[in-house]
Amino acid sequence: MQLTVWTYEGPPHIGAMRVATAMTGVHYVLHAPQGDTYADLLFTMIERRDKRPPVTYTTFQARDLGTDTAELFQSALADAYERFKPQAMLVGSSCTAELIQDDPGGLAAALHLPVPVIPLELPAYQKKENWGAAETFYRIVRTLASPRQGQERPKNERPLANLLGPTALGFRHRDDIVEITRLLESMGIGVNVVAPLGASPADIQRIPDADFNVVLYPEHALSAAQWLERAFKQPYTKTVPIGVNATRAFIAEVAQIAGVSADVPERTRLPWYSRSVDSTYLTGKRVFIFGDATHALAAARVASKELGFQVVGLGTYSREFAREIRAAAAEYGVEPLITDDYLEVEAAVRDSNPELVLGTQMERHIAKRLGIPCAVISAPVHVQDFPARYSPQMGFEGANVLFDTWVHPLMMGLEEHLLRMFREDFEFQEAPSHLGAAPQAPKEAPAPRELAVAAPAEVALAHQAAETPATPSALVWLADAEAELRKIPFFVRGKAKRNTERYAAEKGISNITVETLYDAKAHFSR
Amino acid sequence: MSIENAVADTGCQDRQIRHERGQRAVFCGLTSIVWLHRKIQDAFFLVVGSRTCAHLIQSAAGVMIFAEPRFGTAIIEERDLAGLADLNEELDRVVNRLLERRPDIKMLFLVASCPSEVIKLDLDRAAQRLSADFAGRVGIFSYSGSGLDTTFTQGEDTCLAALVPVLPEAKRDAARSLMVVGTLADVVEDQFARLFREIGLEDVHFFPPRDSQHLPPVGENTHFLLAQPFLTETARTLQRRGARHIPAPFPLGEEGTTGWLRAAARTFGIPDERFEAVVAAPRERAKRALSAHKAKLEGKSIFFFPDSQLEVPLARFASRELDMTLAEVGTPYLHRQHLAAELDLLHKDLVIYEGQDVENQLDRCREARPDLTVCGLGLANPLEAEGLATKWSIELLFTPIQGYDQAGDLAELFARPLNRRARLEV
Secondary structure (H helix, E strand, O other), rough: OOOEOOOOOHHHHHHHHHHHHHHHOEEEEOEEEEEEHHHHHHHHHHOOOOOOOOOOEOOOOOOOOOOOOOHHHHHHHHHHHHHOOOOOEEEEEHHHHHHHHOOHHHHOOOOOOOOOOEEEOOOOOOHHHHHHHHHHHHHHHHHHOOOOOOOOOOOOOEEEEEEEOOOOOOOOOHHHHHHHHHHHHOOOOOOEEEEEEOHHHHHHHHHOOEEEEEOOOOHHHHHHHHHHHEEEEEEEEOOEEEOOOHHHHHHHHHHHHOOOOOOOOOOOOOOHHHHHHHHHHOOOOOOEEEEEEHHHHHHHHHHHHHHOEEEEEEEEOOHHHHHHHHHHHOOOOOOEOOOHHHHHHHHHHHHHHHEEEEEEEEEHHHHHEEEEEEEEOOOOHHHHOOOOOOOOEEEHHHHHHHHHHHHHHHHHHHHHHHHHHHHOOOOOOOOOOOOOOOOOOOOOOOOOOOOOOOHHHHHHHOOOOOOOOOOOOOEOOOOOHHHHHOOOOOOHHHHHHHHHHHHHHOOOOOHHHHHHHHHHHHHHOO | OOOHHHHHHHHOOOOOOOEOOOOOOOEEEHHHHHHHHOOOOOOEEEEEEOOOHHHHHHHHHHHEEEOOOEEEEOOOHHHHHOOOOHHHHHHHHHHHHHHHHHOOOOOEEEEHHHHHHHOOOHHHHHHHHHHHOOOOOOEEEEEEEEOOEEEEEHHHHHHHHHHHHHHOOOOOOOOEHHHHHHHEEEHHHHHHHHHHHHOOOOEEOOOOOOOOHHHEEHHHHHHHEEOOOOHHHHHHHHOOOOEEEEEOOOEHHHHHHHHHHHHHHHHHHOOOOHHHHHHHHHHHHHHHHHHHHHHHHHHOOOEEEOOOOOHHHHHHHHHHHOEEEEEEEEEOOOOOOOOOOHHHOOOOOOOOOEEEEHHHHHHHHHHHOEEEEEEEEHHHHHHOOOOOOEEEEEHHOOOOEEEEHHHHHHHHHHHHHHHHHHHOOO
């Protein structure tokens, strides 16, 4: 048993719903108790879909148990077919139905529906949402994209690619598709099928017509792509084009697979924006990164190589891709964090003392609690991260979006400090903070992220987390040390004082001198 | 679990109730944890269930999940399913760890879910066993919030019913006291407490209480007034302890609130003149607040999908105080006896649907094309996209809507979607 308050991923049948809802002409009949329909509102509210997800639930109750749940399933399936007339159906169990052991696949087969019915085995007590999505997509592709007997792939006028992986409720999937389609077009490559998002069962059948596959989101599409490679000799791309360098690498990879030129105009402002002097203050910013493996890995590369940040933490909740995260973490010289317990993530954020957190909705709240700027890079996300405007993460426009999104909270952070710094001036009134309350020290400024004009050393001194004990009674500030302390700007003074005391306590020093103050500063500056 | 009984209980109204069975688009009882934990401030709700349960509460609680909530899920894993003996040990371990981490918790509810019920994990026994370990420190209870047994607000009913046995016994010679049963927003509770005091009722208790130290006493001299329509089991267990139910409409709108307060006043022998004198001013206020919205809502038709069991009193309020016409009223369960006063106030020809077949109901709704549809969040946007104005029903549980001073707010909840549609030119 695992005690959980927040989960990064839902159960695997939610992954199946994400695939079913992404597609057209598919209907999913889910054997599930009353109440499981809550999942509909993820799609209608968070993603703001204007249609109900194509899912019928059997919604059995206590009085149905033991007697007629199997019958209930069959009648729900027959009714759903009659009403929606889909081209293909998915059937499966939620966690509770898994326990009562009706067999949706067998029950469905007995009905002899005139369309393919794909049974899904999703072990609800072992696996989670992303695995459920990958498995569902794989099963659909496996069933529908059957090899044409003795037929060669049609000769296409130009190379054709499938885009695999985008689903409903995917973080920026909608716009990534547009961006990558444009990028491929500019290379003279056509898009054959995008799946599962927007694809019908007939489209899935056409997947083998393409020359190769672009795996946009390995979490959802890797198993299907690997099977397609075996079954149809379709190579697939290994690079996920998030960031300028990754996009360049992706272009090179695609050019090689498709036999086209890699000479593509780079419509991106990130390199110049990042080199402009305004961005100097971004150098070495300590960034903590957490999310699904794909986005976390990409974010780490962009952060370190394209924005000049220092990666001080890297982790994922996707256990399926733990190996990749471990390898990358070793490269950045940080401890990898593979966990789905947000309390562990919170502790790691605290310990690594970042100036910026890149994460999911949950890290946004952790960062808010700690008073640290934050940007969202990965699912799970809330409604605000399904924006109305065009905002891909992938490709060259995606890089522009990343630059703005990540730098914006830092600029706001700087603005915040200047406001607090001059708070005592008569022209400035207390401004409401966009960072939220900092509960540990409500009266004091949080550790400043940057103040190019002020004293950077003192800022460094102040970097340690606010979580320090009150002045230990044994410590004495000698007069000259106290005088020196007063020379430090007021907005970092409290932090400097606490860090010095912490350092003194750790070293067993009872009388704090000027030396101790500067030793502590050297100790904590990174 | 209770409809058959509920129907058997009464049967006095010759009203047409249609029963429907099929796919139900409703929450399970676990969802009520989201407001119960806010009300009982030293209680923790531990769901024993699956990742689906955790995900459900997370989705229902929205941002509340980030505020160190006093609820969580002990997720059953593959290895727990191997043998039941292990499962009990695992549960003890989780509870011990939780109570170590949260020493401020004085009440712990083990909440059963569909998976825990299906594998027949005996949470009642677990609660007893753990109660012995934490005797004097933490009261440990169990109830079911599973979708197999409960729909949405019924989770509050099963929770409160589990608490009734530990309510202190009122003294035999105690004067008669009033117990208000059902979660109300604190502000509403305070308003009612004030009104009762002015009427001359001093000994008034609210159940659930705001913390474990204020469990209301119950006994032969306790009269209880239901503040919510979904408290079948709780009422039954209170009656088993000798308490007496005061039949009344529910305190929604000016008329409902007056009827509700008056039922209590009469039970306690308060002279009508005194009662009328006390409520005259707030009644006027409520009517004034309603009049602005009424102008916009009268003549408009309203369609209720089943959700919380509040549908019948809300329909009564909409039809009688806002002059709306009722296209359809659906409710997950109908307790005829508790709703008797409400049903009396509704038009005799009104058909009420108990239960649900969501596809058929959607067909009826599309055909009726009501001016306003009250429904869950899984249906609201899809219906809006079809051109139907909707009011999402969960808000009616989270917003203070009871009492005189909330009557205008309640009407506003119905008026807002129409107001918005009137403004938009895109």
